[in-house]
Amino acid sequence: MASMFDEDNYYVPQLNRHFLAFPNPRFAPDEGLLAYGGDLTPARLLAAYRQGIFPWYSEGEPILWWSPNPRLLLFPEKFKVRKSFRRVLRSGKFTVTFDTRFSEVITYCASVPRKGQESTWIVPEMKEAYIRLHEEGFAHSVEVYKEGRLVGGLYGVAMGKAFFGESMFSLVPDASKVAFKALSDVLGSKGYDFIDCQMKTDHMVGLGAEVVERDIFLELLEETVDKPMDFGSWQHFKWEYNDGE
Known part of the structure; x- marks a missing residue:
């Protein structure tokens, strides 16, 4: 089996196209x-997500598979709503749907510029792969509208009672936060254990996400991936902000 080495001289194996096996993520750097x-x-x-692994690479690179330590998780009941954001939610100027415009959401996630990021990791083959996952009932989107126009959203993958967030976008202030709040509320009401936010960002920590050691994350994952999942379209999911929290 071919391999390469990272900058710390860690052996990184090449995956075989005919087998779905991954190295044990507990032993990754x-x-x-x-x-x-x-x-x-x-x-x-799906085999990767089941083991806490996700793809992330840029145009011109081979597919790279990751399982970083620590991990960033959002437990739905711990979502933080600051006063300024509470006013946004109370205003009612945003409306939310699920799984109605997945292709547009992932296209925006790939194309909307991000501060400090020169290019996107959502390359065309990545986009096509998640659209297939959506068509098969595993990948889902949240859409946020203002005055009838799509202005924000996010997408990710559900397995068991875990949701693996992949990317989000905003065309106007607060739109992606509304998407994340709606997702957290709905998944919390349906007994989901956590939303995987992958790597630490100040933005996500500000919304209540917590840094968790990889070994603990993998233990939590093992407990949740085989729970009954909400397979298929989520278009029937509904969300309205409840200010009685």
């Missing part, structure tokens, strides 16, 4: 690079 190569078929992506 803290940076998280675990393997490279393989493909983005639904079967491989």
Whole structure:
């Protein structure tokens, strides 16, 4: 089996296209690079998420698979709503749907510029792979509207009672936060254990996400991935802000 080495001289194996097996993420370096190569078929992506692994790479690179330590998780009951954001939610100027415009959401996530980020990791083959996952009932989107116009949203993958957040976008202030709040509220009401936010950002920590050691995350994941999941379209999911929290 071919391999490469990262900057710390850690052996990084190449995945075999004919087998879905991944190296044990518990033994990956803290940076998280675990393997490279393989493909983005639904079967491989689902096998990866089941083990706390996700793809992340740029145009011109091989597919890179990651499981960083620590991990950032949002437990739905711990979402933080600051006073300024509470006023936004109370205003009623945003409305939310689920799974109605997945392709547009992922396209915006790939194209809307981000501060400090020169290019997107949502390359065309990545976009196509998650659209396939959506069509098969595993990947989901949240759409946020203002005056009838799509202005924000997010997408990710659900497995068991875990949701793996992948990316979000905003065309107006607060739109992505509204999407994340709506997702957290609905998943919390349905008994989801956590939303995986992958790597630490100040923005997510400000919303209540917590840093968790990878070994603990993997233990939580093992407990939740086999729980009954909400398979198929989420278009029937409804959300309205409840100020009685």
